[in-house]
Amino acid sequence: MVEHAQSFLVVDDIDVHYGAVQALFNVSLHVQAGEVVGVLGGNASGKSTTLKSVLGLVHPSRGRILFEGKPIQGMAPADVIDLGVASVPEGRRVFPEMSVIDNLMMGAYPRRADKAGVAADLDAVLTAFPRLAERRKQAAGTLSGGEQQLLALGRAWLRRGRLVCIDEPSMGLSPKFVDMVYEVLFQWKAQGQTILLVEQSARIALELADRAYVLQHGHVILQGKAADLAADPAVKKAYLGAA
Known part of the structure:
Protein backbone atom coordinates (compact mmCIF):
# COMPACT_ATOMS: atom_id res chain seq x y z
CA MET A 1 0.00 0.00 0.00
CA VAL A 2 1.36 3.44 -0.88
CA GLU A 3 1.87 5.93 1.94
CA HIS A 4 -0.65 8.47 0.66
CA ALA A 5 -3.93 6.70 1.35
CA GLN A 6 -5.61 9.99 2.31
CA SER A 7 -4.68 11.69 -0.96
CA PHE A 8 -7.37 12.93 -3.33
CA LEU A 9 -6.32 10.30 -5.89
CA VAL A 10 -4.21 7.23 -5.20
CA VAL A 11 -2.95 4.80 -7.82
CA ASP A 12 -1.62 1.94 -5.76
CA ASP A 13 0.75 -0.60 -7.30
CA ILE A 14 -1.24 -1.35 -10.46
CA ASP A 15 -0.48 -3.69 -13.33
CA VAL A 16 -2.30 -3.34 -16.63
CA HIS A 17 -2.37 -5.83 -19.50
CA TYR A 18 -3.56 -5.55 -23.07
CA GLY A 19 -4.17 -9.23 -23.72
CA ALA A 20 -0.86 -11.01 -23.21
CA VAL A 21 1.13 -7.76 -23.29
CA GLN A 22 1.79 -6.05 -19.97
CA ALA A 23 1.71 -2.25 -20.23
CA LEU A 24 2.13 -1.18 -16.59
CA PHE A 25 4.21 -2.75 -13.85
CA ASN A 26 3.64 -1.84 -10.18
CA VAL A 27 2.75 1.77 -10.99
CA SER A 28 1.94 3.97 -7.99
CA LEU A 29 1.25 7.68 -7.77
CA HIS A 30 -0.81 10.08 -5.73
CA VAL A 31 -2.42 13.48 -6.22
CA GLN A 32 -3.36 15.84 -3.39
CA ALA A 33 -6.33 18.19 -3.68
CA GLY A 34 -5.30 21.38 -5.48
CA GLU A 35 -2.15 19.82 -6.95
CA VAL A 36 -1.04 19.56 -10.56
CA VAL A 37 0.75 16.25 -11.07
CA GLY A 38 2.46 15.38 -14.33
CA VAL A 39 3.00 11.92 -15.80
CA LEU A 40 5.84 12.09 -18.29
CA GLY A 41 7.59 9.71 -20.65
CA GLY A 42 8.24 8.87 -24.25
CA ASN A 43 6.11 6.89 -26.65
CA ALA A 44 4.84 3.57 -25.26
CA SER A 45 6.04 4.47 -21.77
CA GLY A 46 2.66 3.73 -20.19
CA LYS A 47 1.68 7.28 -19.29
CA SER A 48 -1.61 7.33 -21.24
CA THR A 49 -2.47 3.84 -19.97
CA THR A 50 -2.05 5.17 -16.43
CA LEU A 51 -4.55 7.93 -17.12
CA LYS A 52 -6.96 5.54 -18.85
CA SER A 53 -6.82 3.33 -15.76
CA VAL A 54 -7.95 6.24 -13.59
CA LEU A 55 -10.79 7.00 -16.01
CA GLY A 56 -11.98 3.40 -16.18
CA LEU A 57 -11.10 3.01 -19.85
CA VAL A 58 -8.79 0.13 -18.99
CA HIS A 59 -8.92 -1.99 -15.84
CA PRO A 60 -5.88 -2.99 -13.79
CA SER A 61 -5.19 -6.68 -13.40
CA ARG A 62 -3.68 -5.95 -9.98
CA GLY A 63 -3.60 -3.06 -7.52
CA ARG A 64 -6.05 -0.37 -6.47
CA ILE A 65 -7.15 3.10 -7.51
CA LEU A 66 -8.82 5.31 -4.90
CA PHE A 67 -10.65 8.57 -5.59
CA GLU A 68 -11.45 10.49 -2.42
CA GLY A 69 -10.89 7.23 -0.53
CA LYS A 70 -13.29 5.20 -2.67
CA PRO A 71 -11.99 2.28 -4.78
CA ILE A 72 -12.73 2.97 -8.45
CA GLN A 73 -10.65 0.35 -10.26
CA GLY A 74 -12.95 -1.67 -12.48
CA MET A 75 -15.67 0.99 -12.58
CA ALA A 76 -17.18 2.04 -15.92
CA PRO A 77 -15.98 5.41 -17.28
CA ALA A 78 -19.44 6.97 -16.90
CA ASP A 79 -19.48 6.06 -13.23
CA VAL A 80 -16.02 7.56 -12.70
CA ILE A 81 -17.14 10.78 -14.40
CA ASP A 82 -20.21 10.87 -12.16
CA LEU A 83 -17.93 10.91 -9.11
CA GLY A 84 -16.58 14.30 -10.20
CA VAL A 85 -13.82 13.54 -12.70
CA ALA A 86 -13.48 15.48 -15.95
CA SER A 87 -11.47 14.30 -18.95
CA VAL A 88 -9.62 16.07 -21.75
CA PRO A 89 -8.73 13.03 -23.87
CA GLU A 90 -5.86 12.57 -26.27
CA GLY A 91 -6.93 13.55 -29.77
CA ARG A 92 -9.63 15.88 -28.40
CA ARG A 162 -13.01 18.09 -8.88
CA LEU A 163 -10.26 16.25 -10.74
CA VAL A 164 -9.39 16.99 -14.38
CA CYS A 165 -7.44 14.30 -16.28
CA ILE A 166 -5.67 15.69 -19.34
CA ASP A 167 -3.98 13.49 -21.94
CA GLU A 168 -1.31 15.00 -24.23
CA PRO A 169 -2.78 18.54 -24.56
CA SER A 170 0.10 19.82 -26.71
CA MET A 171 0.16 16.92 -29.18
CA GLY A 172 0.02 18.05 -32.80
CA LEU A 173 -0.50 21.71 -31.96
CA SER A 174 1.38 24.74 -33.24
CA PRO A 175 3.41 26.68 -30.65
CA LYS A 176 0.73 29.38 -30.69
CA PHE A 177 -2.01 26.95 -29.68
CA VAL A 178 0.24 25.22 -27.13
CA ASP A 179 0.70 28.62 -25.47
CA MET A 180 -3.07 29.20 -25.51
CA VAL A 181 -3.81 25.79 -23.99
CA TYR A 182 -1.23 26.14 -21.24
CA GLU A 183 -2.34 29.65 -20.44
CA VAL A 184 -5.70 28.13 -19.51
CA LEU A 185 -4.05 25.35 -17.50
CA PHE A 186 -1.99 27.86 -15.53
CA GLN A 187 -5.20 29.76 -14.79
CA TRP A 188 -6.85 26.56 -13.57
CA LYS A 189 -3.85 25.87 -11.34
CA ALA A 190 -4.07 29.37 -9.86
CA GLN A 191 -7.74 28.70 -9.08
CA GLY A 192 -6.82 25.52 -7.17
CA GLN A 193 -7.99 23.00 -9.75
CA THR A 194 -6.67 19.48 -9.17
CA ILE A 195 -5.10 18.17 -12.38
CA LEU A 196 -3.51 14.90 -13.48
CA LEU A 197 -1.59 15.72 -16.65
CA VAL A 198 -0.09 13.26 -19.11
CA GLU A 199 2.35 15.01 -21.42
CA GLN A 200 5.19 14.07 -23.73
CA SER A 201 6.47 17.67 -23.81
CA ALA A 202 8.27 17.49 -20.49
CA ARG A 203 9.59 21.05 -20.46
CA ILE A 204 6.24 22.81 -20.38
CA ALA A 205 4.62 20.13 -18.20
CA LEU A 206 7.31 20.58 -15.54
CA GLU A 207 6.71 24.34 -15.59
CA LEU A 208 3.03 23.74 -14.78
CA ALA A 209 3.22 20.75 -12.44
CA ASP A 210 3.89 20.73 -8.71
CA ARG A 211 5.18 17.16 -8.84
CA ALA A 212 5.75 14.62 -11.58
CA TYR A 213 6.37 10.97 -12.32
CA VAL A 214 8.51 9.71 -15.20
CA LEU A 215 7.54 6.39 -16.79
CA GLN A 216 9.61 4.15 -19.02
CA HIS A 217 8.43 0.82 -20.44
CA GLY A 218 5.54 0.75 -17.97
CA HIS A 219 7.64 1.43 -14.86
CA VAL A 220 7.91 4.57 -12.73
CA ILE A 221 11.63 5.34 -12.94
CA LEU A 222 11.68 8.83 -11.39
CA GLN A 223 9.38 10.92 -9.25
CA GLY A 224 9.59 14.12 -7.27
CA LYS A 225 8.99 17.84 -7.24
CA ALA A 226 8.72 19.22 -10.76
CA ALA A 227 11.49 21.76 -10.18
CA ASP A 228 13.85 19.02 -8.98
CA LEU A 229 13.08 16.82 -11.98
CA ALA A 230 13.58 19.74 -14.36
CA ALA A 231 17.06 20.20 -12.90
CA ASP A 232 17.90 16.47 -12.93
CA PRO A 233 20.66 15.77 -15.51
CA ALA A 234 19.06 12.45 -16.51
CA VAL A 235 15.70 14.12 -17.16
CA LYS A 236 17.36 16.97 -19.00
CA LYS A 237 19.21 14.57 -21.27
CA ALA A 238 16.30 12.24 -21.95
CA TYR A 239 13.35 14.63 -22.10
CA LEU A 240 14.46 18.27 -22.23
CA GLY A 241 16.93 18.11 -25.08
CA ALA A 242 19.99 18.98 -23.00
CA ALA A 243 23.40 17.89 -24.20
Whole structure:
Protein backbone atom coordinates (compact mmCIF):
# COMPACT_ATOMS: atom_id res chain seq x y z
CA MET A 1 0.00 0.00 0.00
CA VAL A 2 1.36 3.44 -0.88
CA GLU A 3 1.87 5.93 1.94
CA HIS A 4 -0.65 8.47 0.66
CA ALA A 5 -3.93 6.70 1.35
CA GLN A 6 -5.61 9.99 2.31
CA SER A 7 -4.68 11.69 -0.96
CA PHE A 8 -7.37 12.93 -3.33
CA LEU A 9 -6.32 10.30 -5.89
CA VAL A 10 -4.21 7.23 -5.20
CA VAL A 11 -2.95 4.80 -7.82
CA ASP A 12 -1.62 1.94 -5.76
CA ASP A 13 0.75 -0.60 -7.30
CA ILE A 14 -1.24 -1.35 -10.46
CA ASP A 15 -0.48 -3.69 -13.33
CA VAL A 16 -2.30 -3.34 -16.63
CA HIS A 17 -2.37 -5.83 -19.50
CA TYR A 18 -3.56 -5.55 -23.07
CA GLY A 19 -4.17 -9.23 -23.72
CA ALA A 20 -0.86 -11.01 -23.21
CA VAL A 21 1.13 -7.76 -23.29
CA GLN A 22 1.79 -6.05 -19.97
CA ALA A 23 1.71 -2.25 -20.23
CA LEU A 24 2.13 -1.18 -16.59
CA PHE A 25 4.21 -2.75 -13.85
CA ASN A 26 3.64 -1.84 -10.18
CA VAL A 27 2.75 1.77 -10.99
CA SER A 28 1.94 3.97 -7.99
CA LEU A 29 1.25 7.68 -7.77
CA HIS A 30 -0.81 10.08 -5.73
CA VAL A 31 -2.42 13.48 -6.22
CA GLN A 32 -3.36 15.84 -3.39
CA ALA A 33 -6.33 18.19 -3.68
CA GLY A 34 -5.30 21.38 -5.48
CA GLU A 35 -2.15 19.82 -6.95
CA VAL A 36 -1.04 19.56 -10.56
CA VAL A 37 0.75 16.25 -11.07
CA GLY A 38 2.46 15.38 -14.33
CA VAL A 39 3.00 11.92 -15.80
CA LEU A 40 5.84 12.09 -18.29
CA GLY A 41 7.59 9.71 -20.65
CA GLY A 42 8.24 8.87 -24.25
CA ASN A 43 6.11 6.89 -26.65
CA ALA A 44 4.84 3.57 -25.26
CA SER A 45 6.04 4.47 -21.77
CA GLY A 46 2.66 3.73 -20.19
CA LYS A 47 1.68 7.28 -19.29
CA SER A 48 -1.61 7.33 -21.24
CA THR A 49 -2.47 3.84 -19.97
CA THR A 50 -2.05 5.17 -16.43
CA LEU A 51 -4.55 7.93 -17.12
CA LYS A 52 -6.96 5.54 -18.85
CA SER A 53 -6.82 3.33 -15.76
CA VAL A 54 -7.95 6.24 -13.59
CA LEU A 55 -10.79 7.00 -16.01
CA GLY A 56 -11.98 3.40 -16.18
CA LEU A 57 -11.10 3.01 -19.85
CA VAL A 58 -8.79 0.13 -18.99
CA HIS A 59 -8.92 -1.99 -15.84
CA PRO A 60 -5.88 -2.99 -13.79
CA SER A 61 -5.19 -6.68 -13.40
CA ARG A 62 -3.68 -5.95 -9.98
CA GLY A 63 -3.60 -3.06 -7.52
CA ARG A 64 -6.05 -0.37 -6.47
CA ILE A 65 -7.15 3.10 -7.51
CA LEU A 66 -8.82 5.31 -4.90
CA PHE A 67 -10.65 8.57 -5.59
CA GLU A 68 -11.45 10.49 -2.42
CA GLY A 69 -10.89 7.23 -0.53
CA LYS A 70 -13.29 5.20 -2.67
CA PRO A 71 -11.99 2.28 -4.78
CA ILE A 72 -12.73 2.97 -8.45
CA GLN A 73 -10.65 0.35 -10.26
CA GLY A 74 -12.95 -1.67 -12.48
CA MET A 75 -15.67 0.99 -12.58
CA ALA A 76 -17.18 2.04 -15.92
CA PRO A 77 -15.98 5.41 -17.28
CA ALA A 78 -19.44 6.97 -16.90
CA ASP A 79 -19.48 6.06 -13.23
CA VAL A 80 -16.02 7.56 -12.70
CA ILE A 81 -17.14 10.78 -14.40
CA ASP A 82 -20.21 10.87 -12.16
CA LEU A 83 -17.93 10.91 -9.11
CA GLY A 84 -16.58 14.30 -10.20
CA VAL A 85 -13.82 13.54 -12.70
CA ALA A 86 -13.48 15.48 -15.95
CA SER A 87 -11.47 14.30 -18.95
CA VAL A 88 -9.62 16.07 -21.75
CA PRO A 89 -8.73 13.03 -23.87
CA GLU A 90 -5.86 12.57 -26.27
CA GLY A 91 -6.93 13.55 -29.77
CA ARG A 92 -9.63 15.88 -28.40
CA ARG A 93 -12.52 13.45 -29.12
CA VAL A 94 -15.05 16.15 -29.96
CA PHE A 95 -18.39 15.25 -31.52
CA PRO A 96 -17.60 16.30 -35.10
CA GLU A 97 -21.12 16.75 -36.45
CA MET A 98 -22.38 18.67 -33.42
CA SER A 99 -21.96 22.42 -33.05
CA VAL A 100 -19.37 24.00 -30.80
CA ILE A 101 -22.08 25.01 -28.34
CA ASP A 102 -23.60 21.52 -28.27
CA ASN A 103 -20.17 20.02 -27.64
CA LEU A 104 -19.63 22.38 -24.72
CA MET A 105 -23.05 21.57 -23.30
CA MET A 106 -22.21 17.86 -23.37
CA GLY A 107 -19.60 18.66 -20.72
CA ALA A 108 -22.28 20.34 -18.62
CA TYR A 109 -24.73 17.42 -18.86
CA PRO A 110 -24.02 16.10 -15.33
CA ARG A 111 -24.83 19.62 -14.05
CA ARG A 112 -27.99 20.05 -16.12
CA ALA A 113 -30.08 20.89 -13.05
CA ASP A 114 -27.85 23.89 -12.31
CA LYS A 115 -29.02 26.03 -15.22
CA ALA A 116 -27.77 29.34 -13.82
CA GLY A 117 -24.33 27.94 -13.00
CA VAL A 118 -23.98 26.31 -16.40
CA ALA A 119 -25.02 29.51 -18.18
CA ALA A 120 -22.44 31.51 -16.21
CA ASP A 121 -19.69 29.00 -16.98
CA LEU A 122 -20.63 28.88 -20.66
CA ASP A 123 -20.27 32.66 -20.83
CA ALA A 124 -16.89 32.36 -19.09
CA VAL A 125 -15.67 29.75 -21.58
CA LEU A 126 -16.75 31.77 -24.60
CA THR A 127 -15.11 34.87 -23.12
CA ALA A 128 -11.87 32.99 -22.47
CA PHE A 129 -11.92 31.39 -25.93
CA PRO A 130 -13.05 34.03 -28.46
CA ARG A 131 -12.34 31.58 -31.30
CA LEU A 132 -15.03 29.29 -29.93
CA ALA A 133 -17.44 32.17 -29.50
CA GLU A 134 -16.92 33.15 -33.16
CA ARG A 135 -17.57 29.54 -34.23
CA ARG A 136 -20.28 28.68 -31.73
CA LYS A 137 -22.72 27.39 -34.39
CA GLN A 138 -20.04 25.72 -36.49
CA ALA A 139 -19.68 21.92 -36.61
CA ALA A 140 -16.84 20.90 -34.31
CA GLY A 141 -15.34 18.66 -36.96
CA THR A 142 -14.58 21.69 -39.14
CA LEU A 143 -12.39 23.30 -36.48
CA SER A 144 -8.60 23.18 -36.61
CA GLY A 145 -6.76 20.83 -34.26
CA GLY A 146 -5.88 23.70 -31.95
CA GLU A 147 -9.45 24.94 -31.87
CA GLN A 148 -10.67 21.42 -31.09
CA GLN A 149 -8.23 21.27 -28.18
CA LEU A 150 -9.66 24.53 -26.84
CA LEU A 151 -13.13 23.02 -27.25
CA ALA A 152 -12.09 19.92 -25.27
CA LEU A 153 -10.76 22.16 -22.50
CA GLY A 154 -13.96 24.20 -22.52
CA ARG A 155 -16.03 21.03 -22.28
CA ALA A 156 -14.02 19.94 -19.22
CA TRP A 157 -14.41 23.43 -17.74
CA LEU A 158 -18.19 23.11 -17.99
CA ARG A 159 -18.01 19.71 -16.30
CA ARG A 160 -16.58 21.40 -13.18
CA GLY A 161 -14.79 18.22 -12.20
CA ARG A 162 -13.01 18.09 -8.88
CA LEU A 163 -10.26 16.25 -10.74
CA VAL A 164 -9.39 16.99 -14.38
CA CYS A 165 -7.44 14.30 -16.28
CA ILE A 166 -5.67 15.69 -19.34
CA ASP A 167 -3.98 13.49 -21.94
CA GLU A 168 -1.31 15.00 -24.23
CA PRO A 169 -2.78 18.54 -24.56
CA SER A 170 0.10 19.82 -26.71
CA MET A 171 0.16 16.92 -29.18
CA GLY A 172 0.02 18.05 -32.80
CA LEU A 173 -0.50 21.71 -31.96
CA SER A 174 1.38 24.74 -33.24
CA PRO A 175 3.41 26.68 -30.65
CA LYS A 176 0.73 29.38 -30.69
CA PHE A 177 -2.01 26.95 -29.68
CA VAL A 178 0.24 25.22 -27.13
CA ASP A 179 0.70 28.62 -25.47
CA MET A 180 -3.07 29.20 -25.51
CA VAL A 181 -3.81 25.79 -23.99
CA TYR A 182 -1.23 26.14 -21.24
CA GLU A 183 -2.34 29.65 -20.44
CA VAL A 184 -5.70 28.13 -19.51
CA LEU A 185 -4.05 25.35 -17.50
CA PHE A 186 -1.99 27.86 -15.53
CA GLN A 187 -5.20 29.76 -14.79
CA TRP A 188 -6.85 26.56 -13.57
CA LYS A 189 -3.85 25.87 -11.34
CA ALA A 190 -4.07 29.37 -9.86
CA GLN A 191 -7.74 28.70 -9.08
CA GLY A 192 -6.82 25.52 -7.17
CA GLN A 193 -7.99 23.00 -9.75
CA THR A 194 -6.67 19.48 -9.17
CA ILE A 195 -5.10 18.17 -12.38
CA LEU A 196 -3.51 14.90 -13.48
CA LEU A 197 -1.59 15.72 -16.65
CA VAL A 198 -0.09 13.26 -19.11
CA GLU A 199 2.35 15.01 -21.42
CA GLN A 200 5.19 14.07 -23.73
CA SER A 201 6.47 17.67 -23.81
CA ALA A 202 8.27 17.49 -20.49
CA ARG A 203 9.59 21.05 -20.46
CA ILE A 204 6.24 22.81 -20.38
CA ALA A 205 4.62 20.13 -18.20
CA LEU A 206 7.31 20.58 -15.54
CA GLU A 207 6.71 24.34 -15.59
CA LEU A 208 3.03 23.74 -14.78
CA ALA A 209 3.22 20.75 -12.44
CA ASP A 210 3.89 20.73 -8.71
CA ARG A 211 5.18 17.16 -8.84
CA ALA A 212 5.75 14.62 -11.58
CA TYR A 213 6.37 10.97 -12.32
CA VAL A 214 8.51 9.71 -15.20
CA LEU A 215 7.54 6.39 -16.79
CA GLN A 216 9.61 4.15 -19.02
CA HIS A 217 8.43 0.82 -20.44
CA GLY A 218 5.54 0.75 -17.97
CA HIS A 219 7.64 1.43 -14.86
CA VAL A 220 7.91 4.57 -12.73
CA ILE A 221 11.63 5.34 -12.94
CA LEU A 222 11.68 8.83 -11.39
CA GLN A 223 9.38 10.92 -9.25
CA GLY A 224 9.59 14.12 -7.27
CA LYS A 225 8.99 17.84 -7.24
CA ALA A 226 8.72 19.22 -10.76
CA ALA A 227 11.49 21.76 -10.18
CA ASP A 228 13.85 19.02 -8.98
CA LEU A 229 13.08 16.82 -11.98
CA ALA A 230 13.58 19.74 -14.36
CA ALA A 231 17.06 20.20 -12.90
CA ASP A 232 17.90 16.47 -12.93
CA PRO A 233 20.66 15.77 -15.51
CA ALA A 234 19.06 12.45 -16.51
CA VAL A 235 15.70 14.12 -17.16
CA LYS A 236 17.36 16.97 -19.00
CA LYS A 237 19.21 14.57 -21.27
CA ALA A 238 16.30 12.24 -21.95
CA TYR A 239 13.35 14.63 -22.10
CA LEU A 240 14.46 18.27 -22.23
CA GLY A 241 16.93 18.11 -25.08
CA ALA A 242 19.99 18.98 -23.00
CA ALA A 243 23.40 17.89 -24.20
